[in-house]
Amino acid sequence: MKNSIDEYKFRKLLKELEAKEGRGTELISLYIPPGRQISDVMNALKQEYSQASNIKDRRTRHHVLDALTSCMQRLKLFKSVPENGLIIFCGYTSTGIPGNENMEIHIIIPPEPINIYLYRCDSKFYLDPLKEIISEKEFYGLIVMDRNEATFAILKGRQLRILDTITSGVPGKHDAGGQSQRRYERVIEQMAHEFYKRIAEYAEKFFLNSDVEIKGVIIGGPGKTKEDFVKGEYLHYTLKSKVIGVIDTGYTGEEGIYELVNRSKDILQNIKYIHEKNVVQEFLSNLAKGDSRITYGLNEVEKLLSMNLVEKILVSTALGDLEKIIMMCPNCGYSKEQIIDIINENKVLNEVCPNCGAQMNIKCKQNLLDEIIEKAEANNVKIELISTETEEGEQLRKSFGGIAAILRYNITE
Ligand SMILES: [Zn+2]
Structure with missing residues (x-):
């Protein structure tokens, strides 16, 4: 979407189309992807036309045939399919008074390429592929961690995908006393250091070398472990530059991820509306x-x-x-x-x-x-x-x- 005005108009159009209803299954939705030959689509519509001639209900048949004729007439005006594809919605929509339906046709060149071919005849227009265009598209990487475990997830709009949990095997602090206590603590520090390195490797795998582009990274967890991790030289510099929040959570694991999502709302809101x-x-x-x-x-x-x-x-x-x-x-x-x-x-x-x-x-x-x-x-x-x-x-x-x-x-x- 080029700008907020285009998006506003597009949303408005979708809302209007969504409200339309046919008397029966007689509203045509036709999605044509870029590169498709107009003549191929015409042939497909001619076939639909001969099939629709068998519809039993007289008025529905008449409406569908009429709509198909209109589709073909409008399609003829195109030499080729526009580079983002072409969508036609056509049919008699209900005005609330039976027998008083209005024929309407909407020719839409989508703001982003649509890559499906679809013909559908239903009581509503089929809008899912267009709704996908205005859905949240930004991905955020999430980590919740402490010294024992780290869980990774990706957030897109309201969809949350938990990816993996890794554990450190770092034991809790024991009181061994004296000389051995200090040695023990050094070992624990070393193990934690190794664990942070592993967390960073996983973060790189999930958030940097994956097929989705991560817009920001949010890191949560109880205590100051997460801060040590973020401040230390662990995370790949690209990911480090994408850290948009370090947030306290009471839990780790999946529960911690849900908590982090809840607590990140303000941060995400700010980015969206910056x-x-x-x-x-x-x-x-x-x-x-x-x-x-x-x-x-x-x-x-x-x-x-x-x-x-x-x-x-x-x-x-x-x-x-x-x-x-x-x-x-x-x-x-x-x-x-x-x-x-x-x-x-x-x-x-x-x-x-x-x-x-x-x-x-x-x-x-x-x-x-x-x-x-x-x-x-x-x-x-x-x-x-x-x-x-x-x-x-x-x-x-x-x-x-x-x-x-x-x-x-x-x-x-
Ligand atoms: Zn008057």
Whole structure:
């Protein structure tokens, strides 16, 4: 995904497609990988067409055949499959009123290559390969350790894979007394040293020489053994540079890994949202310096956007929960614009005209975030989408109305 706006739009599209439903099994999903000949796909669709002619239910048959015809017509417009592949969703989707289904077709060129060929006819569109594109893709290496054992795991999103546990055989501290006590302690130190070397070798095998690229390493365990390990010259320098956290846990072993995952949430969250945090922090520090190219608040920013004075906006994803509605009186023409929470939409439906008392109608409504993105894109304004997952993001939402702008020029009032 190129940037946060592309990702936002892609997620939105998936959500819309996910809500679609056919009356029967009549919604077509077609995934074509790059390199596939259009003519091959056409032939496959012709076969599907002749098979669909045998569908017993008259209306389902009619719907499937219609959808296949539309697919073929659209496919004909392509000379070759785009380099990321091509996806077609097509069919009559339910509007809630039986017999009143709408034919719709969506042609999607995925933001990343999809490498499957798939034809499916079902009551829903098949979206799993597209969902995979927006799933967490970053891998983190985890180690929990003490002097007795070390356990290795890899974390990807919410998926945790425990890899291995190794043990040291280092005995606990005994009180042998005198001369032999000191010798005994030296032996134990030597054994611990050897164990750290082995841990580092395993870490290298799992996190450096594996088929996945590890973005960061988090090391946990009870006591200060883990710190000795991290500070010592054990870990490969590449892995050492990737250590993003050293965290106390009460346990070792698998239990320790689960504990480490729980305690690492903040660290992982910070890494994921580091760009957003930096963007907001930069805005706040410029604001504190009194930079007059900075402004915020919905009305102000929208006004400046339409005057094409804005270079960059910071906009909170929270604005996606709001809707701009224009209500109009059919009797006297009075109109009123308001911004409401989407969940409160029903409340405004019964509003009456303050002039003549007639029931007002919704003239138009649009998602506030979509509207701002559209306006910004039309004026070539750089957009930074800021989630509410961080303190900085919350601050943008609460203290600045969810939107701030950096202007092209210094405008003195
Ligand atoms: Zn009226």
